[in-house]
Amino acid sequence: xxxxxxxxxxxxxxxxxxxxxxxxxxxxxxxxxxxxxxxxxxxxxxxxxxxxxxxxxxxxxxxxxxxxxxxxxxxxxxxxxxxxxxxxxxxxxxxxxxxxxxxxxxxxxxxxxxxxxxxxxxxxxxxxxxxxxxxxxxxxxxxxxxxxxxxxxxxxxxxxxxxxxxxxxxxxxxxxxxxxxxxxxxxxxxxxxxxxxxxxxxxxxxxxxxxxxxxxxxxxxxxxxxxxxxxxxxxxxxxxxxxxxxxxxxxxx
Amino acid sequence: xxxxxxxxxxxxxxxxxxxxxxxxxxxxxxxxxxxxxxxxxxxxxxxxxxxxxxxxxxxxxxxxxxxxxxxxxxxxxxxxxxxxxxxxxxxxxxxxxxxxxxxxxxxxxxxxxxxxxxxxxxxxxxxxxxxxxxxxxxxxxxxxxxxxxxxxxxxxxxxxxxxxxxxxxxxxxxxxxxxxxxxxxxxxxxxxxxxxxxxxxxxxxxxxxxxxxxxxxxxxxxxxxxxxxxxxxxxxxxxxxxxxxxxxxxxxxxxxxxxxxxxxxxxxxxxxxxxxxxxxxxxxxxxxxxxxxxxxxxxxxxxxxxxxxxxxxx
Numbered sequence: 001x002x003x004x005x006x007x008x009x010x011x012x013x014x015x016x017x018x019x020x021x022x023x024x025x026x027x028x029x030x031x032x033x034x035x036x037x038x039x040x041x042x043x044x045x046x047x048x049x050x051x052x053x054x055x056x057x058x059x060x061x062x063x064x065x066x067x068x069x070x071x072x073x074x075x076x077x078x079x080x081x082x083x084x085x086x087x088x089x090x091x092x093x094x095x096x097x098x099x100x101x102x103x104x105x106x107x108x109x110x111x112x113x114x115x116x117x118x119x120x121x122x123x124x125x126x127x128x129x130x131x132x133x134x135x136x137x138x139x140x141x142x143x144x145x146x147x148x149x150x151x152x153x154x155x156x157x158x159x160x161x162x163x164x165x166x167x168x169x170x171x172x173x174x175x176x177x178x179x180x181x182x183x184x185x186x187x188x189x190x191x192x193x194x195x196x197x198x199x200x201x202x203x204x205x206x207x208x209x210x211x212x213x214x215x216x217x218x219x220x221x222x223x224x225x226x227x228x229x230x231x232x233x234x235x236x237x238x239x240x241x242x243x244x245x246x247x248x249x250x251x252x253x
Numbered sequence: 254x255x256x257x258x259x260x261x262x263x264x265x266x267x268x269x270x271x272x273x274x275x276x277x278x279x280x281x282x283x284x285x286x287x288x289x290x291x292x293x294x295x296x297x298x299x300x301x302x303x304x305x306x307x308x309x310x311x312x313x314x315x316x317x318x319x320x321x322x323x324x325x326x327x328x329x330x331x332x333x334x335x336x337x338x339x340x341x342x343x344x345x346x347x348x349x350x351x352x353x354x355x356x357x358x359x360x361x362x363x364x365x366x367x368x369x370x371x372x373x374x375x376x377x378x379x380x381x382x383x384x385x386x387x388x389x390x391x392x393x394x395x396x397x398x399x400x401x402x403x404x405x406x407x408x409x410x411x412x413x414x415x416x417x418x419x420x421x422x423x424x425x426x427x428x429x430x431x432x433x434x435x436x437x438x439x440x441x442x443x444x445x446x447x448x449x450x451x452x453x454x455x456x457x458x459x460x461x462x463x464x465x466x467x468x469x470x471x472x473x474x475x476x477x478x479x480x481x482x483x484x485x486x487x488x489x490x491x492x493x494x495x496x497x498x499x500x501x502x503x504x505x506x507x508x509x510x511x512x513x514x515x516x517x518x519x520x521x522x523x524x525x526x527x528x529x530x531x532x533x534x535x536x537x538x539x540x541x542x543x544x545x546x547x548x549x550x551x552x553x554x555x556x557x558x559x560x561x562x563x564x565x566x567x
Contacts, residue, residue, distance in 0.1 A: 016515070017384040026385050038497075094353070095362050118497065122380050124365045129323065129353035138324050138427035141350050144490065159431055163490045164346040165444075165499065166263075167435040171322065173428045183480065183497060184490060219362045221390040223375065228386050231522060234543040236534075240556045243528065243544055244564065250543075252448075252505040252526045253472075 001151050001175075003046045003055045004110035005080065006101050006131075007039035007062050009071040010121040023224040035071045038116025040078075041181040044188040045114050045146060047079035054148050055112075057081050061104055063097050065089050069204055076199035077191030083204035084108075088216060094122070096209070096216040098130035103212035105135060110176065111151075112158070117142050117180040128180035138173035142182040151175070255308070256282040257333060259326075259342040259351065260289040260301050264319065267300035269445045270343035272407035275304050277400045279408070280370035282339040284308035287414075290329055292319035303410040310414050315421035320430040321347055327354040328422040334359060337395065339373075344399035344500075345444075356397040363397045364389060366500075368404040382496040382519035402444060403502035403523060436491050438476075443494070446475035448505045451494055451521070452487070453479040455510020455531065455550055462487040464554045465509060471558070471566040477501065477521075479511045495520035510550050513538030530554075 011017065012032040020027050035043075049055035060075040062068040063086045072083035086100050105113070118125035132139035140160035149157040149172070156175045161168050163182045191199070209216045237243045247253040256278035261270040271287065278285045287301040290313040298312040311333065317325045330351070334340060340355060342348030344366045356363035368386065369377040375390045376398060443449060450469050456462045462482065469476045477499070478492035494501055496519040506524035511517060513529070513536055521527070522541050529542035530550050539545045546553055 011381070013516075017381040019385045026381060093362055095357060095360070098357060120382065120496065123382065123496065124363075125349050126353040126356070126363055126365060129350065130357035130363075132323075133327060133354035133357040136425070136427075138425075139350075139354070140428075141323070142346060162346075164433075165491060167433065167489060167491050169320070169433040170431040171428050172431045177427075182490075184484065219392050220364070221392075223388040223390055225380070225385050225387050228379070228383055228522075231527075231541050231543075234527070234529075234539065234541075234545055236539075236545045236547060240546070240553060240560045243546055243557075244560055246544055247505060247526065247528070250526055 001055050001112060002108065002110040003049060003058045004105065004108060004113045005039070005042050005046045005058060005060050005075065006113070006115040006127070007043065007060055007071055007075055008036040008116070008119045009033050009062060009064050009068040010036045010119050013037050013120060019225055019227045023226055025225050033067065035074050036116050036119045038118060038181050040188040041183070041185050042114040042116050043075045043078050043080060044186045045181060048186065049148070050079060054151065059084060059108060059110065061086070061101060063088065063092050063100050072204055073199050074191065076202045077196045078189055079195070082202055085204055085206050086209060086212065087206055088209055090216060091218065092216050093218055093220060094124045094126035095130055095219070096214060097127050098134055099214045100209055100212055101127070101131050102134045103214055112175060113178045115178070115180055117182055128178050132178040137177050139178045139180070140171050140173050141180040143179050143185050144168055144182055145185065146179065254282060254338040255336065256285045256339040256341060257337040258285055258287045259330070259348060260287050260297060261343045261345055261347060262289065262291060262294060262297040264291040264294045265296065267297045269407055270345055270402045271301060272304055273402040273405040274341050274343045274400045275306055275408045276405040277367060277370055278339060278341045279306045281373045281396055286311060286337070288313065288330070288333065290318040290321060290326060292316050298416045302414040302416055303412055305409045305411045307412050307414045310416045311419050312416055313419050313421055317421060317424045321351065322428050322430060323350045323354055324425045324427045325422070326351045327358065328425055330355045331358055332422045334395070339396040341398050341400055343402050348399045352397060352399055359395060359397070361395050361397050362391065363399070364391060365399050366401040367398045368401050379519070382515050383522065384515065401500060403500050436489050440469060441473065441475045443475040443477050443492070443499050443501055447503055448472045448474035449477050449501050449503045450474045450507040450509065451477035451479065451511060452482055452509045453511030454481040454485060456482065456487060459487045467558050468554065468561065471561045479514070479517045508538050508542070509554065511538055512536045513541065
C-alpha cells in the first residue's frame with residue numbers, strides 16, 4: 001500500500017504572530033517556520049503504517065517555496081521514503097492545493113492519503129475534504145484512531161475514529177481514501193541524528209504547478225489583514241467574594 | 254436567488270447553530286432555505302420552519318443521511334446547488350466535514366469560519382489562531398462559507414415556513430457509519446452556554462477535574478478544557494476549547510489552572526468577561542482576563558463553591 005502525505009510549511013506553533021502595519025498580511029520575515037503540527041501527526045501515522053508492514057512506501061508532498069524542501073526533509077528524517085516539492089512562491093489557496101495533490105495522485109496512484117486537518121496559518125480546514133471530493137474518494141476527517149482493514153480486494157478499507165463535537169464517531173471508508181489527522185491520533189517522533197543524515201540522501205523531486213497543469217491564480221481577494229480587537233488590561237482580585245461581587249456588578253452572574 | 258443553510262441537528266433536536274447560520278445567510282442572500290437531512294427527522298424540520306427569515310425547509314429523510322456522512326451529503330447538496338447563490342453551514346465538525354467537498358465539486362473557493370458579513374461578497378474570518386483577522390472578497394458566483402457560530406446572534410423562532418420533502422440523492426456507497434461514543438451531559442452545550450468553566454493541566458487529574466462540576470451545576474455552566482487537559486486524559490476531546498477545538502464566546506468564561514497558550518486563547522478570547530484562576534501570576538491567561546485570582550486552585554475552588562452556595566446558587 002502506497003501512502004501519500006501532503007505537508008505544509010507554516011509559521012512555528014510557538015511564534016507570536018504580528019500583523020503588518022500596512023495591513024497586507026502578517027510579518028513572516030525572519031520568523032521561525034516549521035512543519036504544520038497536524039501534518040507532523042500525519043507523517044507519524046504514515047511512518048507507523050510502514051513500520052507495521054502495512055505501507056510499502058511513504059511519499060511526502062509539499063506545495064510552497066523552495067524552503068518547503070526543509071519541511072519535506074523533516075518528514076524524510078521521520079521515516080518517509082521520498083519527497084515531491086511543487087514549487088511556487090505565490091500563496092496557494094486550498095482548492096488549488098487540492099488540485100495539485102490530485103494531479104500528483106494521478107501519477108503516483110497512492111492507496112491512502114494522510115494529511116493534517118488544518119494548517120495553523122490560514123486555519124481553513126479544507127484541503128483533505130476538497131481533495132477527497134475531486135478524486136471521488138471517501139474521507140475520514142479529524143482522525144483520533146485508525147484501524148486498517150483488508151488491504152486487498154473488494155473489501156479493502158480502513159476504520160477511523162473521528163473527533164466530533166459530541167464525542168467520537170467511527171466511520172469505515174473504502175480504500176483509496178483520504179484521512180485528516182486530529183491532535184490525539186499519535187505523538188510524532190523526533191528524528192534521530194542518524195535518520196537526519198540518512199534523510200539527506202533521500203530523493204526530492206521538484207515540479208511546478210504548471211507542470212501539473214494546475215492554475216494557482218488566487219480566486220479570493222484579501223482586502224486587508226488586521227489585528228483582532230484587543231482586550232483591555234484586567235485587574236487582580238483579592239478574594240472569591242470580591243470576584244463574585246464584580247461579576248455580579250458586570251451583570252454576567 | 255437564495256441561500257441554502259445546512260441544518261445542524263441530531264435527528265431529534267435542531268441545534269442553535271442553525272439559527273445563527275441563518276442570521277449570517279440572511280445577510281448574504283435572501284430568501285433563506287434550510288436543508289434538514291437525516292433519518293426520522295421530521296421534528297427537526299418543523300423546528301427549522303419556525304426560524305425567522307426562513308422561507309422554506311427542505312427535508313431529505315432517508316437512512317443514508319442518518320449520520321450526515323460527508324459523501325452522501327455532498328451528493329445531496331450538489332443536487333440542490335443550482336438553485337442557490339450562497340451555501341452555508343455552521344463551522345461545526347459536521348459543517349467542516351461536508352462543505353469543502355461541495356465547494357470543490359462546484360470549483361468554488363470556500364471561506365471558512367466567517368466572523369462577519371461585511372457585504373454579500375466580503376467577509377471577515379480569523380487566521381493564525383485568531384491573532385489576525387482577514388477581510389476577504391469572494392469572486393462572482395456562488396458563495397460557500399462556514400460560519401463561526403459564536404459571532405452571530407441566533408435568528409428568533411417567529412416564522413412559519415413551508416416544509417418540502419425532497420428525494421434522497423444517489424448514495425455513492427464509499428463510507429459507512431460504524432459506531433459512536435457521545436458524551437452525555439445534562440449541562441448546556443459548550444458553544445451556546447452563557448457561562449463556561451474550563452480546566453487545564455493545573456487540575457492535575459481526571460478526579461480533580463470533577464471539582465469543576467459542582468460549580469458548573471450551580472452556575473448552569475458548560476464545562477470545557479484546555480488541550481493539555483484533554484491530552485492528559487482528564488476529560489474527553491469534545492471538551493476542548495481552542496484553535497482546533499471549539500470556539501466559545503459566553504458571557505462569562507472561567508479558566509481554572511489554564512496557563513493560556515495562544516491556541517487556547519483563540520477559542521475563548523471573544524468571551525464577554527474572562528476570569529482566570531492560576532497559581533502562576535505570570536501565566537499568559539492573565540493578559541486576557543478581566544479578573545485574575547492568583548492562588549492555589551485547590552483552595553480557591555472549594556471557597557468559590559461555598560460562596561456560591563451562600564449566595565443562593567444551587
